[in-house]
Structure formats: structure tokens, C-alpha cells
Amino acid sequence: TKQSLDTNENVSDINDEQENITRITNQSIRKDININIFLVICIIGVSLAILLEIINVQNRSAVYKDNVANRRSYCVYSAYSDVENKNGLLKHVHLVLERLGYEKSTNKTPWTLLWSHDYPFRVLYPNLHRLKTYQKVNHYPGTGFITNKVDLATSNSKYIPPAFKIPKNKKEFLEYAAENRDAVFLEKHNQHRGVYLKNVTEIDLSSGESFVQEYVQKPFLVDGHKFDIGVYVVLTSVDPLRVYWYKGDVLFRYCPAKYYPFDPNNLDKYVVGDDYLPTWEVPSLAHPYTALGFSMKEAFDHYASSK
Template sequence: MEDNENVNQITENQGVNSENAKDEPRNKKDTKDSNANIFLLICIIGVSLGILLEILNIQNRSCKDEVNQTVSRYWVYSAYSDVENRNGLLKHVHLVLERVGYEKSTNHTPWSLLWSHDYPFRVLYPNLHKLKPHQKVNHFPGTGFITNKVDLATTDYKYIPKAFKLPKNKEDFIKYAAEHKNALFVEKHNQHRKVYLKNVSEIDLSNGESFVQEYVQKPFLVDGHKFDIGVYVVLTSVDPLRVYWYKGDVLFRYCPAKYHPFDPSVLDKYVVGDDYLPTWKVPSLAHSYSELGFSMKDAFDIYATSKGKDPVKMWEDVQEAIAGVFHLKEKHVIEALKGYPSGDNFFELMRVDLVVDEDLKVYLLEANMSPNLSSAHYPPNQLLYEQVLYNLFGVTGVADYMRDYNSTDVREQSAAKNMVSTDKNLAVWGKECDTYCRDNCEGSLLICRLCKPCITRQLRRSLLRAHREHLHKGDFRRLYPPPMQPGAQVDYKHLETLSEANKLQHLWYQGKCNIDSTWCT
């Protein structure tokens, strides 16, 4: 009986299963449709998540590029086309930047450097008044007070030949000419497009588009040729002021025509133009420069020494002349910077042109914003331009090899910066800081403000930058603050003529010079 009941139970179950089997095709179809819908939904969600993650990843990479500088990009602002810049005018700027790891970009992507051939602050102000700390621009606002021909020429300064704006300073000019009857004057267009040497009687005193400047008579000649001296200078900071000059070489440009017999109607005798005579074509310099491998500066020094002159004193005067101009004009740059968050974003490369008379007395003529760095006309100048640029990018922090360091750990980022420059690198005046200044930050001794417990955040940041500039200055040498002597007494009378920031910086460099003589210049 149990067997029969089991059989019946099995049969009933099979019957139930048979009934279910009748609905199986419909249920399977529903299940398949449902599974397909679920699969499709999963695919849509997966694709959407993938797209979202990629967007976030791109944004994250962009942020890393911008904040950690894993990719260094630069863009160029110029009235010339990109083809013209790459093939001629800015060819070496592009080459050197790419050699130190930069990629050419535009202002529409995160960038680290703006190289502007033209003065950028009028047109690009919206791009420049909210710069991030890592972004650099190759011009300082306000340096037009140095590079503008009229403003510089009419500056009352012992190294600048006397000049007068016309007709504004007509009466002063007439009086000066009467007192200096043997003086000759160069009449210059305000935009410096025309230069003429004239007697006083030949000058149109009512011309409002020119100025006159006293001509340096009896110039020192090399093989009968007059010349000018182009010194490359970089401004890295104002308030406090830091200026460097490129000592690796100097651009000498010789007039193509011999000076004597002198004829003021022949400009090639006394005005240096684009077709100047280069060093390697001046007979007395060619051997030293081309065969022996000396720089233009060294070749000139060898020649001057052979003529009984002292080029060492001349170069000291060159440095003093340039440093003094920047000191005089610093206030204008400080004022112009008030419209920007920080001056740390800017640097300025100039070429300062000077002449010397037969006694090697130095006269400063002009400072060129965006100096010519194209070797298209004179290919041998390529090395000079590229070395100037390479050293420029070092001293200004543009070629910062820490840029590839992209740790997200804040402490590790700080440790990476500290291994370059930190508080121990700023410590100076140990005796004073350990005694008189120990509990006396606000005392009468200015040195105390350089001691670690007393130093302000702003001063610390500035001195850390100064320390990094010193480490990476290459063939640049400091012009301002001026050279110092180890162990020298502090000249407090001189300090009285300086701003507060320049006083403290001067004392800091003197303190560093006392510890290590390589900091004296």
C-alpha cells in the first residue's frame, strides 16, 4: 500500500509538473525578456559610470597638471604669427623651453608660463590679475618706466647722458647748451625710429615728437669702429629688489663704417643698426673669438688691455650703472603691481645698451624690453641666446625640476620643498640672534628681524625665493643688492636710503656673505 501511495504521490507531483509545463514557454520568454532588460540597464549604467569616471579622471589630471605641475605648458602672446615666432623671432625661446620639458599650449589649457613678446598688461589683464602661485609671466607691470626711451633718457642719473623732452623742456635745453658750447646732441624720435646727430642750431625746438640727448664724443674704438655693449639683465623681484646680469657673455655690436673721418650724415659711423659688424669680423677680435674660443666680452677685454685700458673697472661701472637704474625705478613697478595679487608671478629679461668713451667711462643709453633673441641674421649668436635663456629659466624657477613631483601627501610636498630651501638656509647673524635678539624681536637692532623667531611670513617667503635663485643662477650674477665684502661693517648710513624691505634683504645678503663668500656677489 505504501508503494501505491508513493506511486500516486509521484503521479500527482508529475501531474502538477505537467500543468506547470504547459505554462513553461510563456514564463521562459518573460524571464528572458526580463533578463535582457536587466542586462541592458546594467550596460547603460556601466557605460554611464565609465563616461563619468573618465570625465572625473580628465578633471583630476587637469587639476594635477595645474596644481602639481606634472605637465609644464607655455603659451606665447605676440603680434607675429606662430610660424614667424617658431622660425625666427622666438625660435630659441621655443627650443629652450621644449628642451627643459615644456609643451607648447594656449591660454585655454592650464599653463605654467606666458612668454609675451609684446607688452601684455593692457590686452591680457583679465588673464593676469588672478594668476595662480605656480604661473610665471616674462614681464613685470611697470617696467615701461625703464624700457621707455624717453623716460629712461630723461632720468637724472650720473651714468645717463643729459637729455631733454621737446618742447616741454626747451628752456632747460637752451640753458644747458649755452653752458656746454662744445656739446653735440642726438635728436631721437620718441619711438626711437630715427636718430640724427645735430648742432643746437639745427634742432627744431617746437617738435613735440622727439627728444634730444647729449652725444658721447670721443668713443673708444676697436680697429676704428665705434660699438655698443648689450648686457642681459633679469629682474626677479621688487620690494625687495633683486636684479641679476648675465656674465656668461655680452653682446658687442660694432658700427659697420669706421668712425674717422667723422661725418654725421653717415649713420653707419656712429649708430648701431640691424646690420652691425659682429665680433668675428673685427680683425683684432676675430682670432680671440673664433680661433681661441673666447667670448665676445673676453675678446674685447683682451684688446682693451693691450691698449693700456682697465676693463675690470669698466665692468664694475657697468654693474653700478644698471643696478642704480633699477633702484631708481623700483617704486614705479611697486605701484603698478598693486593691481595684481603678487609680484612673485613676474620676471623681466632686458638687454641694457651702453657705450664707453676713450677712457672707458660708461654711459647707459637704453633698456630693451623683449630684446632680440633671433639668430636668423647672425647664426653664431645662437649659442649666446640659448645660454641666456637656459640660465634665465634656471634663476627664475621656470626650469624647476621639482615640477614632476606630484605626491598628494601634503607633508611629503613640504619635505620636497624643504630639501631645496628651508629655514636653516636663511639663518644669519648667529651671534646677534643668540644674544641681543633672543627675546627682543622689536628691538632697535634691525638684524633681529632676520632671526627665526622674529621673521615675518612675507619676508621668509621672499628670502626662500632669493635662496633658490642663488642656487640656480647659473651664469647670472647679482647686481642688486650690490656686491659685498665678507665681515664688512654694516653701512647704516647707506641703509637709510633704502626701503624697509630692501634694508632687511641687504642685511640678509651681508649675513650670508659673512658665512660663505660665494654669496658676496
């Protein structure tokens, strides 16, 4: 009987111990479950916070882009001229854009319009190779062939006096000069700066900054003044090429000094500069232009038809 009691006590102790182990295990499991639930809640919370921040960033970016696009700001560019001055070379561009509600900006800040005096896609390539949808530039990429005087002059057109890139076409130039000994040549800077009438021996044939072109020695003159003509065109497509020519008028600019007696050292006789003579100051054109209301083209046509 005593052994039976001892056995029962041992069994009872074992059962109690098992219950304690089970209770402790259950408590541990519940604790682990609570920890896991807490971790899941934390992960979900952090994920939601990140998602909300991404949405906020996108919204702020969209609002920023809308603000930039709607703000209508502009910047100007030229590698060789002071175009930032609102009273300088591009004063009319500044005036018109500000009247249209554009704000002056810089190329280092967001802008919606870039007005470049020069072809901008080489120098400003880092800024322009990824334009935003709301950004516009007043040049088409790749149109230098028809807007750059070097490429245009050396295109071998029958309507353009022969021209040669230096030093690339040095051999062809010397051969042409030898065959046309009465020809006179202008040396022109590639970047629209500097035009000089020179003898063949005076031309720097090793320079890569200029080209030479045969000079028309007997130009048509108006009251003794040499002139150039600017035609207004709008390029609306590159491929296919589509150009509209405004026939209402053209720009005539006259040299301030009369052509004869000719002096190659006096550029005002044969090079049209910024201080050119306007139509209304040319005697034969002044009356039809100012008194009769002729356009520059009509005044010129009237003069030319009388000769």
C-alpha cells in the first residue's frame, strides 16, 4: 500500500510537471505569436509609410512640374554675344516674351523656353539631350546644314559663289585660285565673326576657324550702297522638310558707306554690320517707304525696276 501511495505521488508530480511544462510552453508560444504579430504590424506600418511617402513625392513632383510648366519662364543663350542684357542684341525678344507673361530665368534653373541666338545643341548638349515635354527650344537639332553659313556656302550650289573650308579644302582652293587669277576672296570666321577681303597669300590656310569664298566684285548697288537681304521663314518640320516663306516683306540692310571708290580696308563699304543703313535713310527708297507706305521689298522692287 505504501508503495502504491508513493507511485501515485510520483505520477501526480509528473503530471504536475507536465502541466507546468505545457503551461510554460503555451505561454512561450503566445508570447512568440504576440511578438510575430507585433513585427508584422510594424512591417505593415513601415511599408505603408514608405508607400505614402512615394505617393507624396510623386504628387509633389507632379505639382512641381505643373508649376514649372505653367509658370512660363525663359532663358537666352549665345556663345559670343551679350544676350542677357535686356537692352542689348535680343532686346526685342526680352520685350515680347515678358509681354506674353514669361519670366526671365537661366539655363541652370527650370525653364519652359530657351531662346538661343546660336545653334545650341553642341555646347548645351548636357542640358538639352533630355528635354521635358513642356520645354521648347527655338532651334531644331541637326538643322545646322541649312542655317550655318559654312555648310550652306560650301554646298556647291550654282547660286552661291564657290567656297572652301580651311584647311580641309586647302588643295581645291589653291587649284581654283590658280585657275581664276582675277578672283578675289573673302575670309570668313566660322562663327559669324570677322569678314575680310584678302589676297590668296594673306589667307591663313592652316586655320580651322574660317573658310574662304569668292567675292562678287561688281554687286548690284542701291544709291551706291551694297546690301544684304534677310528672308523671313518658318521651319515647321525637318522630316519631311517643310519651310514656309513669308512673302509680305523681307529685310534689307545697306552698308553705311558707298561702295565706290572701293577700299578693301574699309569694311563699311562691303560688309553689313550692326550699324547698317536702314531703308528709310537710303535716298531713293526713303520716299516710297515713308511717304507712300511701301514695304522694304516693294521699295526695292520699285527702285530695281527703274534701272
